[in-house]
Amino acid sequence: MVKKLTSLLILGVLSFFLTGCWDQVEIEDRGFIVGVAMDLVEETDDESDKPEGKYRYKGTYQFVVPAGLSQNGSGPSGGGGSEKAYENVSSTSDSLLEQARNLAVKMSRPPFAQHLQLLIVSEEVAKEPRSFRNIMDLFIRDNEMRRGIIVMIAEGEAGSILDAQSKNESLPAIHLSDIAENTIKNSEMLSKVRLGFVHERLVDQTSFVIPKVTMEGQHVNMTGAAVFQGYNDQMIDFINGDTTEGLNFITGEYKGGLIKTKVEDELVVYDIRNASRKIRVDVRNKESIHFNIVIETEGIIGESFKSLDYANPTVLSKVEETVEKEIKRKVLETINTFQKDLQVDALGLGGYLQSEDYKTWKQIKQNWDRGVNYFSKSTIHVQVKSIVRSSGAVFESQK
Amino acid sequence: MKSFEYGDEEIGEIEIFFIVASFMIAVGVLTLPRLLAESTQFSDGWVSLVIAGIISISFIWVTAKLASRFPNQTFFTYASLICSKPVAAVFTIGIAIYFVALTAYETRVLAVITKQYLFDQTPLEVIALLFLLVVVYAVSGTRVGVIRLNILFLPIILVIAVLLMLLNIQYFEVKNLTPAFTTSWAGYWKGTTESFFSISGFAGLLFYMKFVNRPKKAPKYAMFGVCVPLGLYLLLYVMAIGVFNTETTAxxxxxxxxxxxxxxxxxxxxxxFESLFLTIWIMAIFNTTSLAYDVSLMAFCSVFGKVKKTTFIFVLTPIIYLVAMFPEDVGEVELMAKFLNYPILIISIIIPVTLLLLAKLRGIKGNG
Known part of the structure; x- marks a missing residue:
């Protein structure tokens, strides 16, 4: 009898453990956030007694509306359905966590950020001291966030970019992060920057660039980049598409693009299929640091307004020469922008110096791209070698 | 009539390889890259890790050699032969208490980490209790059963670890690894001590060797066993440095x-992917914890021969649970880990070395 009672008791206790998971949340009850945009609202009142951050931010959170998604899936008409697949909700606070928690008052489905894809920070926020790194903190610290979140800097208001329409993608956040993949076709945009990368730069204090995104009417434009000063993580300025292209050549991130040249006063377009670069450091003393950048490109003739016989090696080498000259011009211009105008080493050259000559690096680390600014004083040589692999389907399209 | 081949209380040298390897793969998997990055510069941590590995391998050899001198005898029996019964009893009970404390620590760490990453709302106490109950269930059965579970889990753990690295190769930057050899001697030393505690401390071998059917071969396989966690930790460390760079890893x-x-x-x-990875990591912690608990049970049973194993389980489990729940915050859990490090030096270095030396000097041998 006692034995029976104890076994009954054990079974009873066990049933408490078997009822299910404490943490179970049905998928219908989750509010999936796919994109976040951060804008600056105002400076907070310094006189106030309440513990507050220095700035108040407006966060725009993009929630997925599954009903809208399924509608789009069934019909070929795409986003033309009656219901949008997303809903943007904003919340204002000096603390990002408070913003996110405040969303729970407004949404029936509490926010869930494990599938967050995109974080857009406005130019205004990034240009205020300490603001950018303070915003990044929650995204780096929180367990729900992954390090693969794509980070972009918005020119103008960030929140409105989360409304960018597209017929193909029903979610603007996905639309934007897909555009960031297109570097293989266009070299005037930067390769996508992941949150993990930003964290690493915040810790090691090197200067860096983050892709820029702008609204142009209904469409977004992702050429150009925002340059950040390494030691205080403050944004200095935007660089345009041309400078970004030169930067891509130097950092080795060049995935594909085109170079327009003039051969005998007519336009010839060189379509780059493959580019690589080698950087060598030559340190005599800390006052004279030389970098040798050798860029090699492979490509084809993409377009030729001049009728040239591309079967002829002399013609080819002539074209190659003009291409090399053009690439060199672009790269030197970029180097000039960074050395003289911005005076920050977002080219990553400091890293090469660190690997090659650690002793010198340790001495000048604090004055690399600030203070004495050895970066601006260093000499950078550029060599370009371009190869035309083919002229496309024809040698000459016209006589 | 031959009984079922794997049903007996007897293990081969391959099993020794597996239990040594899976005992050592534990919390260090998650934290070791940070510990090394804190004390060494760039990718220099591998030097510390390899040195620690060599030290660990040599002492596991001493441990296995000592145990293989006395085939089919418990640690308590041959330790009594070498250095009187009371001293042997102190050694054995000391080892048993250490492994009880280790079981409690592993339970707590598992609860902390799974709560942080997987079960946000579940109380820590419940996670720890459930895990401990599973461990208790495992050790209540046959000893060989626990070992077979280890053999079953280890390949899964390794496959997931390799997959983790393959998925990260695209973010790997060779530039983060250089310049080489810039760390100070003090840094290397600190890194060596930090990593030594992650890949050593398996005094449990002193007990498991009793069941080995070919003890002569066991020392070699025990040494191979250390190479598995050593290789895994090396790869994880280099991967973390290559993907994050040293400052960020720290x-x-x-x-x-x-x-x-x-x-x-x-x-x-x-x-x-982290949910999958953590799930598999729980299996690794289960391996370590069940082996640790099993060793302490063996140690207690060998000293108090008349008491049944289940009695010890009923007495020890509540104690383990209370010890596991004792630290109040993560800082105190770290402190607990520090306290657990020092006995490793005694039980896996001093005890085996002195006993082996004494046995050699006095010419004491088992009947093997």
């Missing part, structure tokens, strides 16, 4: 979990 609480969070299977098919 700031991450669990760099390996962050590696898992960095990994993305292309096409958005599986975005949360």
């Amino acid at each position: 700031t991450l609480v669990y760099p390996t979990v962050e590696l898992a969070k960095e990994a993305e299977i292309p096409g958005g098919f599986l975005e949360r």
Whole structure:
């Protein structure tokens, strides 16, 4: 009898453990956030007694509306359905966590950020001291966030970019992060920057660039980049598409693009299929640091307004020469922008110096791209070698 | 009539290889890259790790050699032969208490980490209790059963670890590894001590050797066993440095979990690799914990021969649970880990070395 009672008791206790998971949340009850945009609202009142951050931010959170998604899936008409697949909700606070928690008052489905894809920070926020790194903190610290979140800097208001329409993608956040993949076709945009990368730069204090995104009417434009000063993580300025292209050549991130040249006063377009670069450091003393950048490109003739016989090696080498000259011009211009105008080493050259000559690096680390600014004083040589692999389907399209 | 081949209480040298390897793969998987990055510069931590590995391998050899001198005898029996019964009893009970404390520590760490990453709302106490109950269930059965579970789990753990690294290769930057050899001697030394505690401390071998059917071969396989965690830790460390760089790795609480969070299977098919990785990591912790508990039970049973194993389980389990729940915050759990490090020096270095030396000097041998 006692034995029976104890076994009954054990079974009873066990049933408490078997009822299910404490943490179970049905998928219908989750509010999936796919994109976040951060804008600056105002400076907070310094006189106030309440513990507050220095700035108040407006966060725009993009929630997925599954009903809208399924509608789009069934019909070929795409986003033309009656219901949008997303809903943007904003919340204002000096603390990002408070913003996110405040969303729970407004949404029936509490926010869930494990599938967050995109974080857009406005130019205004990034240009205020300490603001950018303070915003990044929650995204780096929180367990729900992954390090693969794509980070972009918005020119103008960030929140409105989360409304960018597209017929193909029903979610603007996905639309934007897909555009960031297109570097293989266009070299005037930067390769996508992941949150993990930003964290690493915040810790090691090197200067860096983050892709820029702008609204142009209904469409977004992702050429150009925002340059950040390494030691205080403050944004200095935007660089345009041309400078970004030169930067891509130097950092080795060049995935594909085109170079327009003039051969005998007519336009010839060189379509780059493959580019690589080698950087060598030559340190005599800390006052004279030389970098040798050798860029090699492979490509084809993409377009030729001049009728040239591309079967002829002399013609080819002539074209190659003009291409090399053009690439060199672009790269030197970029180097000039960074050395003289911005005076920050977002080219990553400091890293090469660190690997090659650690002793010198340790001495000048604090004055690399600030203070004495050895970066601006260093000499950078550029060599370009371009190869035309083919002229496309024809040698000459016209006589 | 021959009984079922694997049903007997007897293990081969391959099993020794597996239990040594799976005992050592534990919490260090998650934290070791950070510990090394804190004390060494760039990718120099591998030097510390290899030195620690060599030290660990040599002492596991001493341990196995000592135990293989006395085939089919318990540690308590041959320790009594070498240095009187009371001293042997102190040694054995000391080892048993250490492994009880280790069981409690592993239970707590598992609860802390799974709560942080997987079960946000579940109380810590419940996670720890459930885990401990599973461990108790495992050790209540046959000893060989626990060992077979270890053999079953280890390949799964290794496959997931390798997958984790493959998924991160695209973010690996060779530039982060250089310049080489810039660390100070003090840094190397600190790194060596930190990593030594992650790949050593398996005095349990002193007890498991009793069941080995060919003890002569066992020392070699025990040494191979250490190479598995050593290789795994080396790869994870280099991967973390290559993906995050040293300064960032030093700031991450669990760099390996962050590696898992960095990994993305292309096409958005599986975005949360870290949940899979942590699930498998729980299996690794289960291996370590069940072996640790089993060793302490063996140690207690060998000293108090008349008491049944289940009695010890009923007495020890509540104690383990209370010890596990004793630290109030993560800082105190870290402190607990520090306290557990020092006895490793005694039980896996001093005890085996002195006993082996004494046995050689006095010419004491088992009947093998």
